Amino acid sequence: RVLAAKYPNANTVSTIVDDLAKRFETRPGGYTRIIKIGARTGDKADMAFIEFVDYELPPMKDETTVSADAETTAVQKQSLKRKADKRKKLRKIQQSSRRKNFK
Numbered sequence: 257r258v259l260a261a262k263y264p265n266a267n268t269v270s271t272i273v274d275d276l277a278k279r280f281e282t283r284p285g286g287y288t289r290i291i292k293i294g295a296r297t298g299d300k301a302d303m304a305f306i307e308f309v310d311y312e313l314p315p316m317k318d319e320t321t322v323s324a325d326a327e328t329t330a331v332q333k334q335s336l337k338r339k340a341d342k343r344k345k346l347r348k349i350q351q352s353s354r355r356k357n358f359k
Contacts, residue, residue: 259272259273276308279308279310280310283309283310286309287308287309288306288307288308288309289306289307289308289309290304290305290306291304291305291306291307292304293305
């Protein structure tokens with residue numbers, strides 16, 4: 257009931273009660289790790305990274321997926337480079353036209 261009062265989403269409460277309670281039932285305390293990461297740039301608010309102590313990274317992808325992802329990212333990089341080149345060319349044209357207009 258306490259969790260349901262704090263978290264109105266029923267899925268969140270069921271996740272906490274079912275999954276996390278089972279994971280930490282043998283642990284007497286110290287469920288989370290807090291890592292301070294410094295101040296935020298805009299308003300200098302203190303920032304921290306909070307994670308569960310027994311957190312395990314998801315399994316790595318197999319190599320076929322990685323190679324397909326590498327091909328996709330190569331295509332994306334090429335398209336981004338073309339777009340950046342077009343923007344640079346447009347800026348040069350705009351700058352040269354401004355110079356002509358001010359003379």
